[in-house]
Amino acid sequence: MEAGVAVVFDLGNVLLPIRLDLTYAAFANYTSYYSPEEIHYITEQEALWVPYESGLESCDQFRDRLRSRFQMECTDEEFDHAFSALLLDFPADVVELIHELKSSFPIYLLSNTSKIHSNRFLTNDSLFNLFDQVHLSYEMGVSKPDQVIYQQVVNSNQLQNQRVVFFDDNQANVRSARDFGWDAVLINPSTSFTQIRNHLHQYVN
Structure with a gap:
């Protein structure tokens, strides 16, 4: 060595x-306004996950911000399940x-x-x-x-x-x-x- x-x-x-498309599709199930493809595009263009992944906001703040941005109607538990859909098995x-x-x-x-x-x-x-x-x-x-x-x-x-x-x-x-x-x-x-x-x-x- x-x-x-x-x-x-x-x-x-x-x-x-990981498969990011699974999370975009899961989020789209909770909104009538955006398709999975639109959620994908907006998420990347606006770097929507960066503040949260950089520790600049709490879980609640992140959930509320994305629910507002995509007009999603879902509970915290439903949000977390959809957000984690991208994680596959090791x-x-x-x-x-x-x-x-x-x-x-x-x-x-x-x-x-x-x-x-x-x-x-x-x-x-x-x-x-x-x-x-x-x-x-x-x-x-x-x-x-x-x-x-x-x-x-x-x-x-x-x-x-x-x-x-x-x-x-x-x-x-x-x-x-x-x-x-x-x-x-x-x-x-x-x-x-x-x-x-x-x-x-x-x-x-």
Whole structure:
């Protein structure tokens, strides 16, 4: 193993399959004014999830803001279920992958996420207990691709003198991480684990 190499993973579509369209469709069930496609477009154009995932508003504030924006009629429980529809099941071999890599590298997680979502996926103790540290954007007060979030990971884990390899499925996040100095790899969700193993092979003797 090359000395001083740390590995940082994004979560969605890297370790955990997600389908955003399922959430847009679920939200559309609670409004007569917007289609799933329109909800998708508006969500991205107006970056509707960013304040919440950056820890700048509470769950209640986020729910109320999106219900108002899309004129949705739903309870908090219905909202949370629809918002979490995008989260699919963890692959059966994800724990095996992290176990395998942990024998050679310190392993960290860095995810743009929310309290509503993390309340659901963090129940997988067999996976998340393997990470040396779990970094969630809403707890950090900033989200990717802002480079402040990468600096927080470096500072929190004393990685100043280490080479950091970062896997993410978002081009903007990968670009900003590269500019920050990390070896950032753009993940194709359909070949995620193969990409990860192939890229890290160069760092293992």
